Amino acid sequence: MNKTVNQKAWFFVIPVFVLVAFNAIIPLMTVVNYAFQETFGNNVFMWEGTRWFKQIMLSERFHASLGRQFLFTFIILFIQIPLGIAIALTMPKEGIGVPVCLVLMSMPLLIPWNVVGAMWNIFALPDIGFLGHSLNALGFDYNFTQQIGDAWFTTILMDVWHWTSLVVLLSYAGLRSIQPAYYQAAEIDGASRWAIFTKIELPKMKKVLTIAILLRFMDSFMIYTEPFVLTGGGPGNATAFLSIDLVKMALGQFDLGPAAAMSLIYFFIVLLVCWVFYTLMMRNEEKS
Amino acid sequence: MAKVTLKGLSHSYLKTQSSDADWAIRGVDIDWNDGGAYALLGPSGCGKTTLLNIISGLITPTKGDILFDDKVISGLSPVERNIAQIFQFPVIYDTMTVYDNLAFPLRNRKVPEEEIKVKVHEIAEMLELSSTLNNRASGLTADGKQKISLGRGLVRSDVNAIMFDEPLTVIDPHLKWILRSKLKELHQKINRTMIYVTHDQTEALTFADQVVVMHEGQIVQTGTPVDLFEKPKHTFVGYFIGSPGMNVLPCQIKGNDVIFNGKKIETHQQIKKSNFNKTEVGVRPEFISFSNEGIPVKVLSVSNTGRHKIVDTESETGKIKIIAKSNEDIPSGSAFLKFKKEYTYTYGDSWIIE
Amino acid sequence: MSLELKNVEKKIGLDTHIYSTNLKLEKNTINILLGPTLSGKTTLMQIMAGLDKPTSGEIWFNNENVTGMKVQKRNVSMVYQQFINYPNFTVYDNIASPLKITGVSSDETKQRVGKVAELLKLSGMLNKKPNELSGGQQQRTALARALVKDSDLILLDEPLANLDFKLREELREELPKLFENRDCIVVYATTEPSEALLLGGNTATLQEGKIIQYGKTLDTYNKPNSLVSAQVFSDPPMNIAKIKKSGDQCSFLQNDIQWKTKLNIKDGEYKVGIRPHNITTYKEGTNTLEIKGKVLISEISGSESLIHFTNGNLNWVSLSNGVFQKNVGDEMNLYMNTDEFVYFDQNERLVSNG
Structure with missing residues (x-):
């Protein structure tokens, strides 16, 4: 029998190609294009080679925002992952509590990002916001628009509020997939609650936790909308994380070349960290 | 080690019971001697796993008492009962080595490390696991893992009874033969009370000295493999045993x-x-x-x-x-x-x- | 109608899952793929079904090359170890599902579903959902779905493995009858030698991705072409011992037991395979050999006794009809039926049956 050659499939693939091209490839190539050239508008371009990259890499402004970015991401991971696991562990395993908890947990995830920023902005206003007012009434000198520490505190609190649920939901799914026999065997072996957690629950949750950490790393590393609405990067540049700084540079100052170079560097940092983290986690997996 | 006595045990998973069918097990009386090898045999849903979990303390029975050496232990937790249980699917601690897996129950009970070492090596020798002691437990085959589960029950010298819940389900037929006779051999060496739950007549009859046949939550006959084969007291026993x-x-x-x-x-x-x-x-x-x-x-x-x-x-x-x-x-x-x-x-x- | 695999090979990365395989299955036959876990049974079935493509080689169906043809275009049914049914459909809709896809009229569907349901004893539960059924009934539903459409090829991947011993026995007996008078090729994967024997038909023994032997089930059992095939197709495992032949005298290397053989082969060292039921506590057959044994364990399964014993530095397993209770360490005489010995050369190929 001759094999029938059927080209129909291409018709189904074309829309995806077009979408991906418009979504990813064309914008990315535009950025690459800008990163190596200087433009004064009117489609006039001059070749600049790696000048913008050197400039960005050596710029103190970039170092500062990158540092802030890493600090922020590190802090929120440090809080959200353990907190998420802890909440997942205390969630009910059966009965009406399960759907109730799951719905409550998903609520923050469903709120649009700029709304989250706006909500927290109002919530934290020192004079009329519930949080700001209460803190001041309790005797704390709290003003997130003026004081760096307060701005960071509020941004982190907002992010923890917004995103811990994601870690909770993933951990909960991981926990539920553990067979009851494991708990029974541990109980019979006389294992303490802590031993059950470290020897059974954590190892069994490893895969979902890897995904949770990756997702939270990428999202928080690229955070823009919420702090932009909440603090606008201020006071000063205190909460100007990478993406906020990038937008300031690109749209505020119209330094398209350096901004494009910075975007690419930014992109590679995210890629590199994710890759390193993933390989480390998976290498352990193979060993076992 | 202990003598196991069950007196008038009944259990229902429902809050109220209106008919016999609402009971997972009803009116179970058993006397098991210290150091014997026993099997609970029956089809799925006959109540044998419920009964096993009642003995190990994972389930509290609705009615009746459990006695170890004539002492009522109905209210005690699995740890306090000092029993070991081997499940259908091998339960191992993935991140630990074979050695640490075997040592785990002893370390939880604060046994000195010196003593643990001696005990673990002794058990590993018996189960032919000595060469793998330093390997990660998760890398072993299904029968190796099941041996570890078994080993964790055997290392403790104070266990009252070792319970097996269809332990050979995931093992290939050839290895089943080997592991099964290994179990029998171990029983003869260490003389602990062993209770084996299964739906597989070959496993039950070859392992146990006394087999309890269960049907719809009740015991239909207790006896030696030969009794059950040669003189079934109930047509269900006749049908269920023999192939x-x-x-x-x-x-x-x-x-x-x-x-x-x-x-x-x-x-x-x-x-x-x-x-x-x-x-x-x-x-x-x-x-x-x-x-x-x-x-x-x-x-x-x-x-x-x-x-x-x-x-x-x-x-x-x-x-x-x-x-x-x-x-x-x-x-x-x-x-x-x-x-x-x-x-x-x-x-x-x-x-x-x- | 026939299904033919020509030099089919499957590699994933550097691992070879199926080594070059040639196999021809004829119409109206049950073909058993017998081998341990990971021997390649499932991979082979998926290639046959068209769920997976071979790395090289061709699959011919009815003298037509169907390599690479999608499973949807082939007329194939498959039943898995897990009970796979549509959870939200009733048993009736589950069974009718393959017919709905092909657009069979509702009258005909009704009639065909009714017929298959009766065959599989599901008539009374057509309006139930799968989760209201027992495991056995769920698997019957899956089987009915496979049988309702007139498939050319029905693949069963360890369909009884998750069922209770007795349910297995029941379905195993019904299965060959279900396939009688059907124009189709049945392929049945199992790890259990006894299952292959009870199903009859043809058997292919598999080991590590290779088909070792293919032929009529009883022939494959009685005349294994190699030691590997004999081991795969032996339950309980076969006893294997090294022997020496000179003239018409044979003797075990590890003891001085001698016997005469009519084998016309040159002198030298060989291996002999003895199935456990050919070593008994009583004399059976005309040519018996006495062997002294020290009992390791004895297991009684009602009508039969398995005695594990040592002789020389070898462990032996014997299987006798009747009840023979022995204690560990007992010395006893056993008898081997030399007519049933299977001889293998140094390369572990069959020499000839004694």
Whole structure:
């Protein structure tokens, strides 16, 4: 029998190609294009080679925002992952509590990002916001628009509020997939609650936790909308994380070349960290 | 080590019970001696796993008491009961080495590290795990993992009983044989009370000295493998044990005679009672032979299993299976069957008439 | 109708999952793929079904090359170890599902579903959902779905593995009858030698991605072409010992037991395979050999006794009919039926049956 050659499939693939091209490839190539050239508008371009990259890499402004970015991401991971696991562990395993908890947990995830920023902005206003007012009434000198520490505190609190649920939901799914026999065997072996957690629950949750950490790393590393609405990067540049700084540079100052170079560097940092983290986690997996 | 006694145990997963069917197990009484090898045998849903979990303390029974060495322990937790349990799927601690897995129950009980070392090596030797002690437990094959689960039960010298919940389910047939005889060998070496739950008659009969057959939440017969095979007290035991199971066919009782297929037949018992709703005659395929006269049948089919032949025949009263030697000539078409009198029983309302 | 694999090979990365395989399956046959876990049974079935493509080689169906043809275009049914049914459909809709896809009229669907349901004893539960059924009934539903459409090829991947012993026995007996008078090729994967023997048909023994032997089930069992095939097709595992032949005298290397052989082969060292049921506590057959044994364990399964014993530095397993209770360490005499010995050369190929 001759094999029938059927080209129909291409018709189904074309829309995806077009979408991906418009979504990813064309914008990315535009950025690459800008990163190596200087433009004064009117489609006039001059070749600049790696000048913008050197400039960005050596710029103190970039170092500062990158540092802030890493600090922020590190802090929120440090809080959200353990907190998420802890909440997942205390969630009910059966009965009406399960759907109730799951719905409550998903609520923050469903709120649009700029709304989250706006909500927290109002919530934290020192004079009329519930949080700001209460803190001041309790005797704390709290003003997130003026004081760096307060701005960071509020941004982190907002992010923890917004995103811990994601870690909770993933951990909960991981926990539920553990067979009851494991708990029974541990109980019979006389294992303490802590031993059950470290020897059974954590190892069994490893895969979902890897995904949770990756997702939270990428999202928080690229955070823009919420702090932009909440603090606008201020006071000063205190909460100007990478993406906020990038937008300031690109749209505020119209330094398209350096901004494009910075975007690419930014992109590679995210890629590199994710890759390193993933390989480390998976290498352990193979060993076992 | 301990003697295990169950007194009037009943358990229901429902809050209120209206009929017998609402009980997972009902009225279970068992006396198990210290150091014996016992099996709970029955189909899925017969209550055997419920019973096992009650003994290990994972379930609190609705009614009745559990005694270890004549002391009531019904309220104690699994740890306080000092039992070990091996589950259907191997439970191992993935991140630990084989050594650490075996040492885990001892470390939890704060046994000195020196003593642990001696004990773990001794058990590893017994289970042929010595060469893998430093490997990650998660890298082992299914039977290796199951040996670790077993080892964690054996390292503790103070366990009252070791319970097995269908431990060979995920093991390949060849390794099943090896692991099963390993279990039996271990039992003889260490002499601990072992309780083995399974739906597989071969596993139950070969492992245990005493087998408890369960059916719909009740014990139908307790006995040695030979008792259960040669003299089933209930037609369910006859059907469930033996492969193929016992031939159970309707019969009539007239006076002291058993009438089967229109003729009087000889059975093991003397019949004195006859007020039953249903009377049946039971005989195992192993105890039927072809003969020149007797019960007329039609031979339907023959299947050769290498070791023996299973012959399907049909009589006027119903189908009858026969096990014949693999080199035996099987008549085709019409034939006559003869039941061995000593192993032919009469059942009234499913229970043996005595 | 026939299904033919020509030089089919499957590699994933650097691992070879199926080594070059040639196999021709004929119409109206049950073909058993017998081998341990990971021997390649499932991969082979997926290639046959068209769920997976071979790395090289061709699959021919009815003298038509169907390599790479999608499973949807082939007329294939498959039943898995897990009970796979549509959870939200009733049993009726589950069984009818393959017919709905092909657009069979509702009258005909009704009639065909009714017929298959009756065959599989599901008639009373057509309006139930799968989760209201027992495991056995769920698998019957899956089987009915596979049978309702007139498939050319029905693939069963360890369909009884998740069922209770007795349910397995019941379905195993019904299966060959279900496939009788059907124009199709049945392929059945199992890890259990006894299952292959009970199903009959043809058997292919598999080990590590290779088909070792293919032929009529009983022939494959009685005349294994190699030691590997004999080991795969032996339950309980076969006893293997090294022997020396000079003239018409054979003797074990590890003891001085001697016997005469009619084998016309040159002198030298060989291996002999003895199935456990050919070592018994009583004499069976005309040529028996006495062997002294020290009992390791004895297991009784009602009608049969398994005695594990040592002789020389070898461990042996014997299987006798009847009950023989022995204690550990007992010395006893056993008898081997030399007519049933299977001889293998140094390369572990079959020499000849004694």
